[in-house]
Amino acid sequence: MTDIVSLTLHELVAAMEKGRVSSREATAAYLERIEKVDPVINSYVTVDGEGAMKAADEADKRRASGQRTPVLGAPLAIKDLLATKGIRTTCASKILENFVPPYNASAVEKLLAAGAVILGKTNMDEFAMGSSNETSHFGPVKNPWDITKIPGGSSGGSAAAVAADLCSAALGSDTGGSIRQPASLCGIVGLKPTYGRVSRFGLVAFASSLDQIGPMTKDIRDAAILTGVISGHDPKDSTSVDTAVGDYLSGLEEGVEGMVIGVPKEYFVEGMDADVESLVRQSLKILESKGAKIKWISLPHTKYAVPAYYVIAPAEASSNLARYDGVKYGYRDQAVQGLSAMYSNTRNKGFGSEVKRRIMLGTYALSAGYYDAYYLKALKARALIKRDFVEAFSEVSVIMAPTAPSPAFGLGEKIDDPLKMYLSDIFTISANLAGIPGISVPCGFTGVGAPVGLQVMGSYFGEALVMRAARAIEREVGLVGVKPEIRAIVG
Amino acid sequence: MKLSLEEVKHVASLARLKLEPAEEELFRGQLSQVLDFINTLGELDTSSVEPMSHALDVKNVFREDRQEDRFDKQLWKANAPSQDYGHFRVPKIIEG
Numbered sequence: 096m097t098d099i100v101s102l103t104l105h106e107l108v109a110a111m112e113k114g115r116v117s118s119r120e121a122t123a124a125y126l127e128r129i130e131k132v133d134p135v136i137n138s139y140v141t142v143d144g145e146g147a148m149k150a151a152d153e154a155d156k157r158r159a160s161g162q163r164t165p166v167l168g169a170p171l172a173i174k175d176l177l178a179t180k181g182i183r184t185t186c187a188s189k190i191l192e193n194f195v196p197p198y199n200a201s202a203v204e205k206l207l208a209a210g211a212v213i214l215g216k217t218n219m220d221e222f223a224m225g226s227s228n229e230t231s232h233f234g235p236v237k238n239p240w241d242i243t244k245i246p247g248g249s250s251g252g253s254a255a256a257v258a259a260d261l262c263s264a265a266l267g268s269d270t271g272g273s274i275r276q277p278a279s280l281c282g283i284v285g286l287k288p289t290y291g292r293v294s295r296f297g298l299v300a301f302a303s304s305l306d307q308i309g310p311m312t313k314d315i316r317d318a319a320i321l322t323g324v325i326s327g328h329d330p331k332d333s334t335s336v337d338t339a340v341g342d343y344l345s346g347l348e349e350g351v352e353g354m355v356i357g358v359p360k361e362y363f364v365e366g367m368d369a370d371v372e373s374l375v376r377q378s379l380k381i382l383e384s385k386g387a388k389i390k391w392i393s394l395p396h397t398k399y400a401v402p403a404y405y406v407i408a409p410a411e412a413s414s415n416l417a418r419y420d421g422v423k424y425g426y427r428d429q430a431v432q433g434l435s436a437m438y439s440n441t442r443n444k445g446f447g448s449e450v451k452r453r454i455m456l457g458t459y460a461l462s463a464g465y466y467d468a469y470y471l472k473a474l475k476a477r478a479l480i481k482r483d484f485v486e487a488f489s490e491v492s493v494i495m496a497p498t499a500p501s502p503a504f505g506l507g508e509k510i511d512d513p514l515k516m517y518l519s520d521i522f523t524i525s526a527n528l529a530g531i532p533g534i535s536v537p538c539g540f541t542g543v544g545a546p547v548g549l550q551v552m553g554s555y556f557g558e559a560l561v562m563r564a565a566r567a568i569e570r571e572v573g574l575v576g577v578k579p580e581i582r583a584i585v586g
Numbered sequence: 587m588k589l590s591l592e593e594v595k596h597v598a599s600l601a602r603l604k605l606e607p608a609e610e611e612l613f614r615g616q617l618s619q620v621l622d623f624i625n626t627l628g629e630l631d632t633s634s635v636e637p638m639s640h641a642l643d644v645k646n647v648f649r650e651d652r653q654e655d656r657f658d659k660q661l662w663k664a665n666a667p668s669q670d671y672g673h674f675r676v677p678k679i680i681e682g
Binding site for chain 1: 644
């Protein structure tokens with residue numbers, strides 16, 4: 096095996112199945128590549144080489160004894176807001192810089208039980224608040240396709256690690272686009288499942304009514320495999336749903352013939368990058384030629400999604416992040432006298448700028464006299480956005496749109512303008528507000544070689560259909576296996 | 587609409603954030619800009635719309651009230667910034 100690291104997860108597991116490579120060899124190959132490449136990309140916050148090799152040996156033993164799972168021995172990366180027992184979990188924040196969880200997140204537990212190998216924890220925007228990975232306490236991640244560009248966020252480390260072959264696949268989380276937008280900008284596949292499909296137990300909470308864990312992978316088949324492994328009801332998360340996990344694999348290759356694809360006119364707005372628009376339109380033409388029916392639709396409340404989100408998400412965050420008080424775990428400012436000064440100083444020094452901005456925004460929206468005007472109003476707008484989707488899905492099978500309005504932008508380009516940054520998620524936020532599944536699949540490159548993603552959204556628990564439609568595009572554009580040349584490394 | 591400096595200070599104190607003066611000024615401008623954007627929600631007629639706090643229809647979920655020893659206490663304590671005699675140690679609570 097010459098190039099183990101470039102294989103998709105299912106190719107790697109198949110190679111292990113045939114005895115061509117062991118998990119030990121694959122894990123060692125990834126660790127070696129991380130050591131060589133990641134000083135430039137900065138996709139990992141913590142690499143657990145020793146633990147990974149131990150887990151790899153264990154997986155090889157399990158395989159030798161006849162055990163089989165779809166991820167047995169596959170080296171994965173985990174976004175650093177999923178609790179991993181014994182491996183520090185920082186949320187890319189100073190306030191959790193040295194936090195070592197005494198338990199595993201349920202999604203992580205399911206992967207470990209199936210024999211996956213955890214290579215390490217990936218970089219992200221602090222507490223998942225950001226669209227560029229620049230708010231990390233551990234420095235920005237670089238986009239493997241152009242290291243002067245951002246990888247997207249907040250799961251920028253997971254996206255870059257998958258794109259740069261620094262893992263076979265990764266987990267991310269998506270509150271307003273944090274899986275799909277970086278997947279689009281890094282040229283990989285990223286799925287946000289239906290809210291409640293994957294247990295959030297052990298996912299450090301940002302906005303509890305919006306957060307969802309999902310796979311970030313080299314192809315759709317890998318996304319289907321991982322979704323199958325991590326999904327399911329969990330008594331530890333009372334919002335996880337007790338409906339049977341779908342069969343995401345068997346219908347994957349069935350194509351789009353007869354499928355009605357809705358295209359919302361509100362997602363083709365002025366100011367959208369011309370290359371993005373033409374690549375998305377081209378994808379729709381391809382699908383039409385494969386027998387899909389393209390139907391232009393309207394989601395009339397789309398323009399209210401971003402403003403509603405920037406009330407609801409910060410409101411939930413201001414409450415969720417109240418727990419960081421320097422008492423039981425995390426950073427504490429030791430320099431001051433008295434409990435209340437300790438709280439305020441710990442929080443001011445422990446949180447970065449964007450996190451503080453959102454706590455302030457959420458606190459303001461929930462404060463006396465403003466609750467009805469902001470929070471209640473936003474919840475009503477949310478109901479209207481959901482209604483748009485429910486009505487649309489009575490007429491169409493899936494909805495397609497761009498994932499992001501532009502390809503990756505430059506490092507530093509938007510970091511001083513919060514509102515501009517917030518608008519990077521203009522096409523992804525609605526799916527979180529409604530709670531429906533959405534996927535980003537690579538559909539081409541801009542003139543300067545930046546990857547662009549096509550977004551497919553589906554109705555509640557329609558992951559199988561969403562992945563089948565996305566797979567049709569993946570098969571036609573044939574970009575699986577097209578890799579970035581990481582210029583600063585080569586030579 | 588521009589937030590006043592007093593409003594920024596008040597919200598920061600509610601959120602237990604001791605902001606630096608320069609941050610107060612910065613956030614004052616940025617938050618005002620974001621709030622102006624959020625105020626576009628005011629255009630919507632929501633008089634007949636029920637607020638939606640959750641994506642799916644959820645109901646209360648109950649479980650047996652049974653004690654479980656889920657976590658190793660030593661691991662929790664290892665994360666504490668300050669501890670003594672098996673307890674979390676905090677600065678003096680009653681001041682003055």
